[in-house]
Amino acid sequence: MDAVRVTLVAYTASFRVPAFVEHQLTLTVPPLSTVFGLLSAAVGRWVLPGGVKWLAYRCDYEGKATDLEAIYTVERPKPDHSPRFVTRNVIQREFLVYPRLTLYLPAALESVFRRPHYHLLLGRTQDVASVMCIERTELHPVSSGEVSGVLLPWELVARNNVPAWIQNLPIAFTDEPQRRPVRMHLFGIVDANRPAEVQDGDGWLARDVQEGTTLVLYRKEWMLGSE
Numbered sequence: 001m002d003a004v005r006v007t008l009v010a011y012t013a014s015f016r017v018p019a020f021v022e023h024q025l026t027l028t029v030p031p032l033s034t035v036f037g038l039l040s041a042a043v044g045r046w047v048l049p050g051g052v053k054w055l056a057y058r059c060d061y062e063g064k065a066t067d068l069e070a071i072y073t074v075e076r077p078k079p080d081h082s083p084r085f086v087t088r089n090v091i092q093r094e095f096l097v098y099p100r101l102t103l104y105l106p107a108a109l110e111s112v113f114r115r116p117h118y119h120l121l122l123g124r125t126q127d128v129a130s131v132m133c134i135e136r137t138e139l140h141p142v143s144s145g146e147v148s149g150v151l152l153p154w155e156l157v158a159r160n161n162v163p164a165w166i167q168n169l170p171i172a173f174t175d176e177p178q179r180r181p182v183r184m185h186l187f188g189i190v191d192a193n194r195p196a197e198v199q200d201g202d203g204w205l206a207r208d209v210q211e212g213t214t215l216v217l218y219r220k221e222w223m224l225g226s227e
């Protein structure tokens with residue numbers, strides 16, 4: 001399978017754990033919805049799972065840190081009135097330090113990352129990323145391998161007894177003003193610093209022939225929930 005490998009780097013990244021509010025923890029691997037956000041920013045229009053045949057990715061980082069962040073609440077009394085300040089809360093926010101997100105995409109998407117339409121973000125507006133390199137490679141299907149820095153669908157976690165952090169995460173969001181998840185799924189987060197062995201990949205795994213990295217391959221049919 002011909003692929004393009006796009007490596008994104010940043011000073012910080014924050015992928016908020018959905019259930020936490022006052023103390024915002026970060027996931028160590030972004031959900032698929034973040035990847036579709038990056039694709040949308042690069043292409044310049046909303047990209048949903050139906051628009052990509054397949055994708056794969058992994059995320060590693062050098063460390064974690066915690067910062068204090070002020071959250072301002074505003075309200076607009078009437079549609080034609082200006083927003084007004086209501087409250088200010090200070091929360092703890094965890095983030096990744098020097099993250100690197102490696103995307104594997106169909107080769108046809110190479111050009112959009114050479115000249116992205118909008119800024120690329122690894123989380124919040126301050127988590128600005130840059131494209132470190134773009135390279136062509138090949139992905140070969142494999143039935144087993146060591147994985148790290150990936151999201152394993154729950155089916156693989158349970159079948160292989162993989163130690164992972166379980167989270168229910170969005171695959172993508174609609175482009176409506178009030179965004180809705182296109183689909184949610186249960187994933188096991190395999191940290192980049194805690195590799196895990198998958199013995200029964202059942203068509204899910206692929207290996208980068210140049211780097212030898214084993215990846216989880218998400219196909220369009222699965223992302224849409226049609227298989």
